[in-house]
Each structure stands twice: as C-alpha cells, then as structure tokens.
Amino acid sequence: MDFNLLNQNKEEGKGNQGKKGPKDTKFGSSIASAVLIFMLITATYIVFSDTSKKVPEVPISVLAKSVSLGEVKKILVEGEKLTITYKDDTIKKAQKEASSSLSQTLTNYGVKADVLANTDIEVKNDTGFGFWLLNILPILIPILFIVFFFWYLSRQVKGAGMQAFTFGQSKARITDPNDKNNRVTFKDVAGCKEAKEELKEIVDFLKSPKKFLDIGAKIPKGVILTGAPGTGKTLLARAVAGEASVPFFHLSGSEFVEMFVGVGASRVRDLFKMAKKAAPAIIFVDEIDAIGRTRGGGFGGGNDEREQTLNQILVEMDGFEPNDKVIVMAATNRPDVLDPALIRPGRFDRKVILDLPDRNDREEILKIHSLKKPFAEDINLKLIAERTPGFSGADLYSLMNEGAILAARENRKKIFQFDLIRAIEKVMLGPERKSHLLSKKEKEITAYHEAGHAIVASVLPYADPVHKVSIIARGSAGGYTLKLPLEERKLQSKKEFIDDIAMSLGGYVAEKMIFGDITTGPSSDLQVATNLAKAMVTRWGMSDVIGPVALADRGGVTQFGEMREDQHSEDIAKKVDTEIHRIINDGIKSAEKVLSEHKKAFTAIAKKLIEVETLEQEEYEKILTAHGILLKKKEEPATLEIAK
Numbered sequence: 001m002d003f004n005l006l007n008q009n010k011e012e013g014k015g016n017q018g019k020k021g022p023k024d025t026k027f028g029s030s031i032a033s034a035v036l037i038f039m040l041i042t043a044t045y046i047v048f049s050d051t052s053k054k055v056p057e058v059p060i061s062v063l064a065k066s067v068s069l070g071e072v073k074k075i076l077v078e079g080e081k082l083t084i085t086y087k088d089d090t091i092k093k094a095q096k097e098a099s100s101s102l103s104q105t106l107t108n109y110g111v112k113a114d115v116l117a118n119t120d121i122e123v124k125n126d127t128g129f130g131f132w133l134l135n136i137l138p139i140l141i142p143i144l145f146i147v148f149f150f151w152y153l154s155r156q157v158k159g160a161g162m163q164a165f166t167f168g169q170s171k172a173r174i175t176d177p178n179d180k181n182n183r184v185t186f187k188d189v190a191g192c193k194e195a196k197e198e199l200k201e202i203v204d205f206l207k208s209p210k211k212f213l214d215i216g217a218k219i220p221k222g223v224i225l226t227g228a229p230g231t232g233k234t235l236l237a238r239a240v241a242g243e244a245s246v247p248f249f250h251l252s253g254s255e256f257v258e259m260f261v262g263v264g265a266s267r268v269r270d271l272f273k274m275a276k277k278a279a280p281a282i283i284f285v286d287e288i289d290a291i292g293r294t295r296g297g298g299f300g301g302g303n304d305e306r307e308q309t310l311n312q313i314l315v316e317m318d319g320f321e322p323n324d325k326v327i328v329m330a331a332t333n334r335p336d337v338l339d340p341a342l343i344r345p346g347r348f349d350r351k352v353i354l355d356l357p358d359r360n361d362r363e364e365i366l367k368i369h370s371l372k373k374p375f376a377e378d379i380n381l382k383l384i385a386e387r388t389p390g391f392s393g394a395d396l397y398s399l400m401n402e403g404a405i406l407a408a409r410e411n412r413k414k415i416f417q418f419d420l421i422r423a424i425e426k427v428m429l430g431p432e433r434k435s436h437l438l439s440k441k442e443k444e445i446t447a448y449h450e451a452g453h454a455i456v457a458s459v460l461p462y463a464d465p466v467h468k469v470s471i472i473a474r475g476s477a478g479g480y481t482l483k484l485p486l487e488e489r490k491l492q493s494k495k496e497f498i499d500d501i502a503m504s505l506g507g508y509v510a511e512k513m514i515f516g517d518i519t520t521g522p523s524s525d526l527q528v529a530t531n532l533a534k535a536m537v538t539r540w541g542m543s544d545v546i547g548p549v550a551l552a553d554r555g556g557v558t559q560f561g562e563m564r565e566d567q568h569s570e571d572i573a574k575k576v577d578t579e580i581h582r583i584i585n586d587g588i589k590s591a592e593k594v595l596s597e598h599k600k601a602f603t604a605i606a607k608k609l610i611e612v613e614t615l616e617q618e619e620y621e622k623i624l625t626a627h628g629i630l631l632k633k634k635e636e637p638a639t640l641e642i643a644k
Contacts, residue, residue, distance in 0.1 A: 041145060057093045058084070064109030067119055074120040077102050174249055174278075184238040190368050191361030191393070192232060195352045199223065199240050202327055206244035206280045209325065220349035221317055222328040224288070226335040227354030230394030233331035236354070237284045240329065247278040253290035256309045264291065264309030272316045272326070280325035288330040294339045310339060317347045356392055358488055359385050365393050369400040376414040384420050387467070389488055391427075399423045425468075425482070430475025438471075438478070443610060445511060446471045446479045449521050451606035452510025452595060453481040456503045458624055458632075459594045463499040465632045469605070470614040478521060486632060494542045497532060501587040502594075504529040509591040510602070533583040534576075543579045551576065601627035 063084060066072050076083040082094040082102070096105050102123075106116055186196055205212055205219040212219060225233040234250075241248035249271065256264040275281045291309045317328060330348065332338065342348060357365060363385040370381065388396065402423035407415045426432075438446060450469050457463040464483040471479040483503075508522040541548035551568050595602050604623055608615060615623075621631055 055083075055091055055093050057095070060094055060096060060105060061109055063094045064106050064111050067106060067111050068115055070115065070118070072119055074122065075102065077121065077123045174247055183242045184235065185242045186239050188368065189232060189236055189239050190364035191357040192236060192354055195225075195236060195354050196239075198350065198352050199236065200243075202240055203243045206246050206282075206325070206327070209280075219327070221346065222330065222348035223350045223352060224335070224338075224343060224348040225329065225331040225352050225354060227333065228356060228392060229333050230392030231354040231356060232393045233333075233354060234284075234286055235393075236352075237282070237329045237331065241282045241284075244280070244282070247275075247281045248284065249275055249278075249281060250284040250286065252286045253288045253292065256291055257305055264305055265312035268309060268312040268316060275326045281327075283326065283328045285328070285330045287332060288342075289332045289334040289337055292330075292332075292338045292342050294337060295341075310342065314341055314347065356390060357396075359389070362388055362391060362396060365396045366400065369397050373400065373404055374414045376416045378417045379415070379420070380417060383417075384424070387421075387424055387484060389484060395427055399427050402426050425474060428482075429477055429480055433473040433475075438473075442478075443471065444606075445515065445519060445521065447606045447609040448510045448514045448602075449507035450479045450481050451602055451609060452506035452508075452513075452591070453503060453525075454506075454605060454620070455598055455602045456506035456509075456591050456594045457481065457483050458629060459598060460499040460502060460590070462493070462496045463503050466620060467617045468615065469609060469620060471609050472613055477524075494536070494540075497536055497542065498583070498587065498590075501529045501532055501583060502590040504532075505584070505587045506591045506595070509588055509595060513592070513595055529584060529587060530580065533580045533587075536583065537576050537579045543583075545575055545579050546572070598627065598629065601629055 063072070063075075063082070066084075066086070067075075071086055072084060073087045073089075074085040076085075077096075080096055082096055084092045084094060086092070096102055100108075102121060103116060107113070186200075189196065202219065202223060209219070225236060227233055237250070238248065251271075256267050271283065275283050291306050291313070293306070293310075295307050295310065328348075335343075335351070343351065363381055366381045366384060384399075388399065391399070399420065400423070403415050403419040406419045406422055406426075450471055454466045454469045457466050464485045466481060466483045468482040469480075470482075474480060504525045505522075507525055508518065511518055511521065536542040537546055538551040541550065551572065601624060604627065605615070605620070608619075608623065624631065
C-alpha cells in the first residue's frame with residue numbers, strides 16, 4: 001500500500017444535520033417518579049402507624065378498685081385521658097368524665113382520701129397548639145402530600161410548555177470581546193496571508209466605519225470562508241472578532257432547523273435582532289451548507305423547513321431593513337452546493353478561499369502549536385514541515401499533540417525529533433498495531449508487495465522519491481511505502497499521474513511475479529489506481545480517445561435530489577471504460593518492466609524488509625545505489641504539460 005500525500009484526491013463528505021430526541025419522555029418519567037414517591041411515603045406511614053403498642057383500656061370503676069387495693073403506682077392525667085402505671089409496671093389506659101376532676105371521680109367510686117393521697121397523680125395540661133396539632137396531623141399529612149403531588153406535576157407541565165415557547169429563540173453562543181482567555185487574533189493564525197488581508201478590511205470597518213462611509217464605500221454584508229476541512233475557517237472568523245473587539249455570535253447551520261415548521265426562520269429573526277442590539281457585531285454560521293443548499297431539489301415541496309430558514313436568511317441579509325454594522329460570516333467546505341441567491345452580491349459579497357498550507361506556512365503553524373511545549377535541542381520544525389505536504393492546520397495541531405503524548409507516555413520531560421517523526425505516521429496512517437503478528441508467509445508477501453511499490457517509485461522518472469518503507473501494520477494498512485515530492489507543486493502532469501498509477505500497481509505486480517498468485521493486499525491500491533485513471537479520462541481531459549472533455553458533472557442533481565455523475569451516452573461510457581482499462585493495463589506493463597529489469601534490487605529490498613521490518617530513506621538509498629539505480633535530485637524539475 002502506498003501513500004502519496006501530494007497526489008491524493010480528497011472527496012469532501014456531506015454535512016449531516018443532528019437529530020434531537022423526543023422531549024416528552026421527561027414529562028412521563030416525572031409522573032412515574034411522583035407516583036413512586038407517593039407509594040413509598042404511604043407505605044412508610046402505614047408501617048410506622050402500625051408499630052405502636054396496643055395499650056389495654058379499663059373502666060373507671062376498675063381503676064377505683066385498683067387504687068383502693070393499693071395496686072396503682074402512678075396516674076398520668078392528660079385532659080380526659082388517664083395513663084395508669086401499676087406497681088408491676090403494667091400500663092393501662094382509662095377515660096374520665098370531662099366535667100369532673102379525677103380525685104372527685106375516684107371519691108365518688110368509694111376511694112378513701114388517705115388511699116388517694118398515697119397514690120402518685122400527675123396532671124399534664126395540653127397546650128392549644130399541641131392539642132390541635134396532635135389531632136389534625138393524621139389528616140393534614142395526606143392532604144399536604146396530595147397538594148405537593150399536584151404542584152410537582154404542574155411544574156413539569158409548565159416547564160414543557162415554556163420549552164415549546166422558547167423553540168423560536170436563537171441558540172447562538174456569544175463570545176465577549178473582553179474575555180481575554182478566549183480571545184483569538186491574527187497573531188494566533190499562521191499562514192492564510194491572502195485570506196487575512198481580505199478580512200483586515202472587515203476589521204477596519206468595524207473599528208472605524210467613518211472613513212469608508214465618507215468616501216461612499218459600503219462594507220460587504222457577508223463573507224463566506226471556503227476551503228478543505230481543517231484549514232482554519234472557524235479560527236479565522238474568531239480572529240476577526242478578536243481583532244475588531246466586537247461581540248461574536250456563533251452557531252452551526254444545523255442548529256436552526258427543528259422538528260417544528262417555522263422554528264428555523266424564527267431563530268434567524270431572533271439572531272439578527274440580538275446582533276442589531278449589540279452592533280457592531282459579527283454573526284458566524286459554521287457549516288452553512290446544512291441550510292444553504294440549492295432550493296428546488298424536490299424535498300418537501302414549498303413548505304420545506306430548511307428552505308424557509310434559508311429564505312429568512314436571504315431576507316435578513318438583503319431586505320428592507322438595513323443591517324448596518326452587522327457582518328455575517330459563514331464557513332463551508334461545500335461551496336458548490338450553495339444556493340446562488342445566497343452567494344450573490346449584496347449577501348455574501350466576498351468569498352475567501354483557504355488553501356492547504358505550503359511548506360513555509362506549515363512551519364509557521366508548527367511554531368504556534370509548539371509555544372507551550374518543551375522541546376529538546378534536536379528539534380527541527382523545518383524538516384517536519386517538509387515531510388508533511390498535504391497536511392491541514394488541524395492535522396499539524398494533531399501531529400504536535402501526538403508527539404507530546406508519545407513523549408509523556410515514555411515518561412520524558414522533553415519532546416524529541418523522533419517523537420514528531422513517529423507522530424507524522426500516526427496522524428497519516430494510524431497507530432502501530434503491534435499485536436497484529438504476521439505469519440512467516442504473510443510477512444514475506446507483505447515485504448515483496450511493499451518492495452514492489454518502492455522500486456517502481458524509485459525507477460520511474462516522474463514518481464516521487466521514497467522516504468520510508470515498512471511492513472509494520474498501521475491502522476488498516478498491513479504495510480506502507482511513504483513517498484514525498486522533491487518540491488511542492490500545485491499542478492500535476494499526465495506523465496506524473498501515469499507513473500503514480502504504475503507505482504500503485506507495483507505491489508499487485510510483485511505478488512503475481514514472485515508467488516504466482518494474488519492476495520487481498522492490493523485491494524486499496526487497485527481502488528486508488530482506478531479512481532485516478534477515471535479522473536484522468538472524465539475530469540482532466542488526459543485521454544487521446546475521449547479528448548479534452550469533462551464528463552463528470554459533480555454538481556448534477558436529478559429531480560429527486562440524487563447525484564448523477566454519468567450524464568453521457570452509452571457509447572461514450574463504453575469508451576470511458578475502455579480507456580480506464582487501457583491506462584491500468586499500461587501501468588501494469590510499466591511496473592512489470594521495472595521489476596523485471598531491477599529484480600536484484602527488488603529482491604534485496606524485500607529480504608532486508610523481512611529482516612528489519614522498516615527501511616528509512618538513508619538505508620534504502622544505499623541499497624539502490626549498490627544496485628546501480630540513480631537517485632533523484634531536486635534540481636531535476638518534472639516536465640509539466642498543461643492542456644490549452
């Protein structure tokens with residue numbers, strides 16, 4: 001498997017709109033919890049109320065007889081209730097008349113005065129509050145609980161109702177210009193020189209709009225940032241807000257659309273209303289293609305929620321009400337699918353394109369990400385920048401972070417150069433799969449496969465030189481051949497593509513030549529070669545049979561919204577298939593010729609890989625030189641053919 005960072009063609013995926021789960025389950029769970037609490041309290045009340053001892057009650061006549069016999073130790077009088085404690089510590093209860101005292105009642109029943117005087121009688125008068133509380137509490141507790149139960153349910157209903165009323169409010173997050181911890185300026189953004197120059201005018205207008213208005217100039221209402229994922233679109237928008245020191249409203253395009261019709265348009269109105277109150281301000285909508293796609297695709301008819309949201313954005317940006325001092329910024333990596341009305345002058349007037357950083361820009365980005373990292377003396381960021389063509393700003397951040405993680409994992413206090421070298425491969429291919437042990441036969445097949453890639457790349461004049469060959473599994477790759485260009489280039493020629501296809505097929509040819517059989521190893525190589533050959537024929541006009549015609553219509557959309565790339569006749573489609581097969585077969589023949597003519601070097605590299613598993617550039621080039629293969633020099637520029 002080979003990896004050419006410069007020649008890879010990345011297809012950008014479609015933005016997926018997040019779906020929110022139903023909120024009515026919260027209300028149902030609240031009812032269930034309230035019922036459960038009610039049952040627990042009721043059970044507890046019953047248990048505690050039944051645990052009280054059953055005290056026997058005796059008539060007043062029996063009490064009088066017991067007092068006369070001297071069996072009573074103490075009598076506690078609580079209003080009309082009597083608690084009798086006998087000398088054997090038995091406790092009983094009795095009830096006296098309300099209108100007479102206890103002594104009078106006992107005297108009426110024949111108890112003598114001297115006997116009554118020897119009996120301990122204690123009178124306890126109940127206060128009014130305690131009396132009423134004691135009598136009302138058994139009735140009051142259930143009533144209070146029922147009131148609490150209904151209050152709890154009504155509170156949940158009210159919360160659900162309030163959420164329904166707040167659906168139309170904007171969910172934009174606001175960055176305060178005075179928040180120095182989250183403030184980002186142009187100094188924090190490396191590279192993107194042309195993009196920063198374009199955006200400096202926006203900053204000047206927000207800081208001092210008078211000089212523009214005095215000369216009759218109007219600042220663009222909208223700025224759209226386009227570029228590959230990870231090139232720093234969101235970071236650059238935050239830098240504009242930080243430089244201008246104005247409020248920054250930011251949210252994603254998918255946050256406008258909800259399950260209710262009209263919510264997205266209502267949120268757009270609320271967002272612009274908030275921004276006008278805080279003006280001068282910046283509104284930043286990330287991934288605007290989630291709501292800004294071309295209308296009329298056949299989804300949902302005229303009442304499509306996404307289209308209503310887009311229509312409201314169009315009205316707010318260029319309607320009857322002026323939006324002075326409110327600038328709308330948006331970011332997307334799919335500018336080809338945006339509605340034409342959204343990017344016309346008067347709305348998103350200015351388009352700022354962010355390319356992948358070149359070598360100098362990558363070095364500057366690496367310096368920014370290395371500010372708080374302790375480096376060893378052997379660190380060379382220039383070399384790291386040279387070995388990372390095709391890396392975006394996000395990839396470089398991940399590279400520096402992975403290097404620090406590797407150093408920390410080995411309990412070192414500083415980051416060394418080999419940490420960053422290993423981090424490059426980890427970001428590109430994934431972590432080493434050390435547990436993935438190959439059998440002796442599989443190891444041999446992988447070694448010859450990667451040696452086939454390497455020799456073809458080193459011999460063919462327009463292929464990039466090899467920097468590393470390894471049969472250690474990384475990510476989904478059983479082995480890899482890393483090749484990097486001598487010089488960074490924006491354009492590639494037909495000859496370079498043909499050699500790249502032959503190099504991709506080198507592993508396939510090597511397996512067939514050495515073992516007389518083919519494994520599943522070259523599956524990804526065949527896919528890369530086929531896609532590249534198809535692009536040469538249908539997109540870049542590099543076929544003599546088809547001619548300079550672009551047949552692939554990436555923006556074509558049918559009535560039902562399905563992408564349709566092959567919008568040509570069956571005769572042309574047959575010629576395209578024939579040309580793709582011819583280019584692939586020519587690549588196989590070219591790889592077979594190289595491996596046959598340099599079989600000794602090919603075998604030597606494979607055997608060395610079986611022995612050491614990894615060959616770095618210096619050791620690999622020694623083997624090439626020993627077998628008479630000339631090394632590629634930087635002074636030899638590649639021939640560039642441009643169709644006119």
